[in-house]
Amino acid sequence: MKVIAHRGYSGKYPENTMLAFRKAEEAGADEIELDVQLTKDKTVVVIHDEKIDRTTDGTGLVKDYTYEELKKFNAAVLFPNVTDFQSIPTFEEYCAWVATTALTTNIEIKTGRFYYEDIEKKTVEIVRRYGLEKKVMFSSFNHMSLIRIKELLPEAECGALLSDAGLGNAGYYCHNYGFECYHPGFAGITDQIVADCRKYGIKINVWTVNSMDQLEKLEEWGCNGVITNYPQVCRAWAEYKKEEKR
Numbered sequence: 001m002k003v004i005a006h007r008g009y010s011g012k013y014p015e016n017t018m019l020a021f022r023k024a025e026e027a028g029a030d031e032i033e034l035d036v037q038l039t040k041d042k043t044v045v046v047i048h049d050e051k052i053d054r055t056t057d058g059t060g061l062v063k064d065y066t067y068e069e070l071k072k073f074n075a076a077v078l079f080p081n082v083t084d085f086q087s088i089p090t091f092e093e094y095c096a097w098v099a100t101t102a103l104t105t106n107i108e109i110k111t112g113r114f115y116y117e118d119i120e121k122k123t124v125e126i127v128r129r130y131g132l133e134k135k136v137m138f139s140s141f142n143h144m145s146l147i148r149i150k151e152l153l154p155e156a157e158c159g160a161l162l163s164d165a166g167l168g169n170a171g172y173y174c175h176n177y178g179f180e181c182y183h184p185g186f187a188g189i190t191d192q193i194v195a196d197c198r199k200y201g202i203k204i205n206v207w208t209v210n211s212m213d214q215l216e217k218l219e220e221w222g223c224n225g226v227i228t229n230y231p232q233v234c235r236a237w238a239e240y241k242k243e244e245k246r
């Protein structure tokens with residue numbers, strides 16, 4: 001099972017910052033999950049919320065700032081023990097770094113609240129510029145964005161994000177729209193959904209799994225990836241399981 005670091009190593013470091021991404025790699029993650037939004041001057045930036053209030057020392061919407069303005073805010077406020085300033089990274093800055101590693105990336109297109117015009121095109125352009133076409137996948141709660149990604153980069157895997165409510169016919173649904181993966185919240189998965197995904201060859205990556213009993217359940221179901229805030233714990237668990245099977 002692939003260990004996917006949710007917003008980087010966000011259990012211990014400020015989410016969606018270069019620090020959290022570097023620490024996820026050190027912790028042995030296979031993949032990094034991050035969220036992208038668009039600034040006023042159409043820069044693709046890595047941040048979860050549409051507003052900067054929760055994670056930085058600023059206020060207001062990402063889309064109302066240019067990147068020059070946005071980069072002055074500190075994205076480390078959720079972790080007061082992190083004294084080094086952390087800017088909101090541009091997606092390009094992230095790609096320049098991740099291209100030097102063996103990591104793959106799950107790019108979540110945040111088009112739920114605002115449908116940022118051309119965010120898919122701009123994101124794919126950056127992926128291509130850094131030669132990361134074979135090292136990325138895309139996910140979104142807005143499945144229109146995934147359909148657009150498939151037009152722009154057909155070879156990239158796409159994962160349909162669903163909330164904890166899940167989708168009873170997830171396998172058929174993903175197959176029908178050409179999505180390779182189903183990404184439910186932990187409560188959005190049942191034996192019947194797992195069976196439906198297997199029937200259609202759809203991979204299952206589950207978020208956000210931070211407890212051992214959920215991890216064991218994912219293994220029992222034969223899930224393909226665990227999206228977690230604690231990549232170090234999941235890596236240690238995965239290694240232990242490997243040993244156990246030998």
Ligand code: G3P
Pocket residue numbers: 006033035048108139161183207227
């Ligand atoms: O990709 C899984 C997870 O990131 C989806 O929810 O709100 O954390 O972006 P959220």
Ligand code: MG
Pocket residue numbers: 033034035108
């Ligand atoms: Mg996300």
